[in-house]
Structure formats: C-alpha cells, structure tokens
Amino acid sequence: MKKAMTLALGILTSVGGFFDVGNIATCTQAGARFRFQLIWALLLATLVVIVLVEMSGRFAAVTKKALPDAIREHFGFGFWLVPFIILTLIHILVLGAEIGGICFALHLVTGLPLQVWALPVAILLWVFLWRATFSTIENSTSLLGLITLCFVVATIWLHPPTHDLLQGAVPSMPSKNPENYWFIAVSIIGAVIAPYLFYFYSSGAVEDEWDPSYIPVNRAVAVIGMGFGSIVSLGAIIVAGVVLAPRGIHVDDYHQAALMLTQAFPYWGYVLFAVSMGVACLGAATEVALSMSYTFAQTFGWNWGENLNPAEDARFSLVYTISLLLGSLFMLAGVDPLKLTLLTMAISAAVLPVVAIPMLLLMNDRKLLRDAANGIFSNLATAAIVLLTLVLAVVSIPLAVVGGS
Amino acid sequence: MHEEVDIIRDFLDKQIVDREETKMGRADGIVLAIDGNGPPRIDHFELGFAVLARRLHPRIEEWLSALRKRWSPRKNARQIVAWSKVMDVTDHHIQLDLKAMETPAFDWERWLRDHIVTKIPGSGEE
Numbered sequence: 001m002k003k004a005m006t007l008a009l010g011i012l013t014s015v016g017g018f019f020d021v022g023n024i025a026t027c028t029q030a031g032a033r034f035r036f037q038l039i040w041a042l043l044l045a046t047l048v049v050i051v052l053v054e055m056s057g058r059f060a061a062v063t064k065k066a067l068p069d070a071i072r073e074h075f076g077f078g079f080w081l082v083p084f085i086i087l088t089l090i091h092i093l094v095l096g097a098e099i100g101g102i103c104f105a106l107h108l109v110t111g112l113p114l115q116v117w118a119l120p121v122a123i124l125l126w127v128f129l130w131r132a133t134f135s136t137i138e139n140s141t142s143l144l145g146l147i148t149l150c151f152v153v154a155t156i157w158l159h160p161p162t163h164d165l166l167q168g169a170v171p172s173m174p175s176k177n178p179e180n181y182w183f184i185a186v187s188i189i190g191a192v193i194a195p196y197l198f199y200f201y202s203s204g205a206v207e208d209e210w211d212p213s214y215i216p217v218n219r220a221v222a223v224i225g226m227g228f229g230s231i232v233s234l235g236a237i238i239v240a241g242v243v244l245a246p247r248g249i250h251v252d253d254y255h256q257a258a259l260m261l262t263q264a265f266p267y268w269g270y271v272l273f274a275v276s277m278g279v280a281c282l283g284a285a286t287e288v289a290l291s292m293s294y295t296f297a298q299t300f301g302w303n304w305g306e307n308l309n310p311a312e313d314a315r316f317s318l319v320y321t322i323s324l325l326l327g328s329l330f331m332l333a334g335v336d337p338l339k340l341t342l343l344t345m346a347i348s349a350a351v352l353p354v355v356a357i358p359m360l361l362l363m364n365d366r367k368l369l370r371d372a373a374n375g376i377f378s379n380l381a382t383a384a385i386v387l388l389t390l391v392l393a394v395v396s397i398p399l400a401v402v403g404g405s
Numbered sequence: 406m407h408e409e410v411d412i413i414r415d416f417l418d419k420q421i422v423d424r425e426e427t428k429m430g431r432a433d434g435i436v437l438a439i440d441g442n443g444p445p446r447i448d449h450f451e452l453g454f455a456v457l458a459r460r461l462h463p464r465i466e467e468w469l470s471a472l473r474k475r476w477s478p479r480k481n482a483r484q485i486v487a488w489s490k491v492m493d494v495t496d497h498h499i500q501l502d503l504k505a506m507e508t509p510a511f512d513w514e515r516w517l518r519d520h521i522v523t524k525i526p527g528s529g530e531e
Contacts (some may be wrong), residue, residue, distance in 0.1 A: 063496075065497070066446065072430075073420065074414070075417075076417065077433070077460060081461070129528075130525070131527050205469070217414070265515070300433035301420050301421060301429070302514070303427055303428045303429070303505075303514070304428065309529020310522050310527070310528040310529060311528045311529045313525055314513075314518040315513060315517060316513050317522060318521075368496075
C-alpha cells in the first residue's frame with residue numbers, strides 16, 4: 001500500500017516537477033523560432049534524464065545514501081571539491097532563474113515590476129521550507145504543478161499537424177540561423193537534465209527511507225513520471241510552434257511567451273500562463289534550495305533532513321536560507337529573467353560531465369550495489385550519456401556566445 | 406577474526422554518527438601512531454574544516470585558522486576522536502560512543518541554534 005502511494009506520488013511529483021523555468025524558456029523559444037524542428041532534443045534529453053534518475057534512485061534505495069554523500073565518501077574530499085563548488089554556483093544561478101520565473105508570473109498578474117517581488121518571493125519560499133516537512137513540500141508542489149497540463153490541453157485543441165510533429169522527432173538541419181538552432185537544442189538538454197534533480201531525488205529517497213524493495217517503484221517513477229513530465233514540455237514546444245511561430249514572435253522576452261495560450265484559451269490564456277509559470281517555478285525553486293542544503297550537509301557530514309525541525313539541523317536550514325537570499329539578488333539587481341535562464345541552462349549543460357561521470361563510476365561499484373549494480377545495457381546507456389555530456393561541455397558555452405539571444 | 410580494510414577507501418571521508426545515530430561529521434583525517442619498531446596503528450580521527458583545508462594546501466589551512474581566530478564560535482580548529490571511541494563500523498557509517506551535541510563537532514550547530522534559529526518562530530523549539 002505504501003509503495004502504491006509512493007508510486008502515485010512519485011509520478012505526480014515528476015509530472016509537476018519536471019516543468020520549470022528552464023523548460024518554459026527553452027521550449028517556447030524552440031517552438032516560436034523553429035516550430036516543431038527541435039522536438040528531437042526534448043525526446044533525447046528525456047531519455048537521458050529517465051536513465052539518470054532511475055540510477056540515482058536505485059543507488060539510494062540500495063545503499064541508503066544520496067549522491068553527494070557517496071561521491072565524497074568514495075572519491076574523497078579532494079575529488080569532490082571542484083564539482084561541489086561548480087554545482088553550488090549552478091544551484092544559485094538556477095535558483096535565481098526560478099525566482100525570476102515566479103517574479104515574472106506575479107508581474108504578469110499584478111503589473112508591478114519584478115524587483116518589487118524578489119524579496120517577498122524569497123521570503124515566501126523560505127517560510128515554506130522552514131515550516132513544512134518533506135512530504136508536504138513534495139505533495140503540495142506536485143498537486144499545484146498539475147495546472148501545467150494546460151499546455152497539453154491547449155496542444156490537443158490546436159490540432160497540430162501530426163506529420164510535422166513526427167518530422168520534428170528526427171534531428172534535422174535548420175534552414176536558417178543554425179547557431180541559434182543548436183544553442184536552443186543544447187539549452188533544452190541543459191534544462192531537462194537539471195543537475196539538482198539527481199541530488200534532490202536521491203536525497204528524497206533517503207528521506208523517505210527507501211530500501212532495495214523500492215527498485216521497481218523507482219523504475220516506474222523514473223520512466224512514467226519523467227515520460228509524462230516531458231509531455232508538458234512537448235506541449236510548450238507545440239503550442240509555441242502553432243501560435244507564436246506563424247506570427248513571427250521570437251520570444252526575446254517572457255512577455256511574448258505569455259501570449260502562447262491565448263489562442264486555445266481566449267479569455268484565460270494569459271492568466272493560465274502566469275499561474276503555470278509561477279507554480280512550476282515555485283516547485284522547482286523549493287527543490288533547488290533543498291538540493292543545495294542536502295549537498296552541503298552531505299558533503300560535510302552534518303545532520304540533515306527536511307523532516308527535522310530547523311532547531312535540529314540549524315546548518316542545513318542556514319544553507320537554504322542563504323541560498324534563497326543569494327538567488328533573489330538577480331531579480332533585485334534587475335537582471336532580465338529570460339537571459340538569466342538561457343545562460344544558466346547553457347552553463348548547466350556544460351557541467352553535466354561532472355554529474356554523469358561520478359555517477360557512472362558509482363553505479364558500477366559491486367561492493368556497494370552488489371547485484372543492483374549497472375548491467376551491460378545500463379552501462380552502454382551511461383557511456384553514451386557521458387559521451388553526449390562531454391560534447392555538450394565543449395560546445396555549449398561557445399554556442400551561447402555565437403547563438404544566444 | 407582477520408579482516409583487511411583499506412583505510413583510504415573504507416574509512417577516510419566516511420560519515421560519522423554518534424551513539425544515537427545523529428550525523429556528526431565525516432572522517433576528515435585519520436592519524437596513525439608509530440611506536441618504536443612496531444607497525445603503525447590507527448590512533449585517532451580528526452574532524453573539522455581545518456583538517457580538510459590542510460588536505461588541500463597548508464596555505465588554505467593558515468587562512469582558515471586566521472579567520473577562525475577572529476570569527477568562529479569554535480574553540481578548536483579540529484576535533485580529535487580517539488579510535489577507542491569507535492563503537493561500530495558499518496557500510497553506512499562509523500558509530501562513536503559520544504553524544505554529538507556535547508562535542509566540538511557541534512560547536513557551529515549549537516551556536517546557530519542558540520543565537521539564530523531558535524529566535525525565529527517555527528523552528529520547533531518554542
């Protein structure tokens with residue numbers, strides 16, 4: 001019974017938690033500029049994220065350790081320090097972008113400038129983390145997150161041409177602006193394979209006290225949850241492709257993205273977009289802030305857990321508090337949220353080897369995982385993923401320079 | 406019973422927990438003692454940022470200790486835990502016969518809790 005609940009909740013969380021500011025930015029730009037031609041990038045990224053999420057959950061179920069914990073223990077402090085610093089910076093950038101998304105949603109509804117919302121949003125997030133337990137956070141953000149299914153509903157109402165969609169599932173060369181095409185492709189991959197996802201997911205599995213009997217549940221959550229989750233992103237590409245592309249709206253600004261639902265929902269479209277964006281970013285921001293705390297606490301061996309009161313893990317609570325404060329500075333300083341998001345996604349794509357390589361090594365440690373270690377199939381998949389991440393590491397920053405905007 | 410253990414792989418950087426399984430740090434350093442002609446034996450663990458800093462570079466340790474003298478609520482740069490305090494070693498952690506809250510490992514935790522966290526409503530310590 002408990003497992004059935006875990007499964008249902010896990011799937012719900014993935015559907016609600018998959019979609020965040022990075023997906024909104026990259027998928028709407030992809031659809032607006034290249035119609036359905038970049039669907040393949042989303043499908044590829046979804047496959048990769050399914051494989052990696054399944055591994056991080058399996059690892060936690062068998063060893064009862066989350067990834068940062070295990071990486072420090074098995075590779076040593078010196079090995080972990082550099083990825084740790086890089087991932088900390090990425091977490092702050094992503095948090096800045098997610099807070100930007102919430103501020104923008106509030107700006108759409110109220111008309112007040114983003115700067116005004118930066119601190120209230122950070123405080124709201126902080127109160128939520130300070131008071132709530134892990135399952136409250138997981139359940140409330142995932143239930144709210146289902147509002148993003150409006151992108152899927154809109155897709156169905158708009159009757160996109162099936163033949164063109166299928167064509168987009170196969171990689172092809174763009175007829176114009178190839179630098180921008182590849183930049184968006186890389187950004188979509190960076191947005192979907194968010195590094196914080198694996199640290200958060202494996203720490204959550206430890207918080208929920210998974211054991212090896214959860215391996216099948218974990219597999220189902222990874223495949224069905226991430227699979228369904230990516231359908232929302234797919235919806236965003238398609239809706240942008242049908243609504244924005246023919247009008248020549250390129251989405252240089254989130255305001256333009258906000259128009260995309262108005263064709264399917266004439267009256268409510270604008271509000272629906274704002275609510276979807278706000279809710280999606282709210283859920284992601286709590287996950288990123290918690291992931292930051294998990295990573296710090298596990299790196300230094302502190303007591304950790306979102307189910308403890310802040311008085312029992314003061315340092316854990318301090319880390320998300322400072323992270324939220326730092327994350328709110330971007331909007332306070334007037335940084336453009338869309339530019340911040342796209343830049344963050346490109347950097348995020350560049351550092352993926354740092355996430356993928358230690359994971360591949362750990363998943364092959366038979367002393368740790370015994371018969372739950374990776375088999376040939378998983379290893380071929382991870383080898384391919386590592387290769388892909390290495391290519392991304394080399395191309396993403398140069399592409400951001402030549403193809404960004 | 407004879408069992409061989411790789412101290413770098415299996416002990417260094419491992420999670421350390423107290424009597425009640427409260428996580429209290431990691432085995433940041435392991436110190437051997439050499440007495441006369443006998444083989445070296447593990448004498449104690451070291452915990453603390455200073456130990457980590459020294460593993461990276463002596464200069465970083467100096468900077469850190471200068472900072473600590475000025476700002477830190479922690480009295481000692483490192484906590485030394487004698488091997489005799491080890492109760493149990495599992496795949497998951499090293500358990501010590503100590504209470505974390507009473508050790509220097511929790512200097513920061515205690516300071517933050519007493520000076521900041523419990524002053525904020527909802528910390529669970531009203």
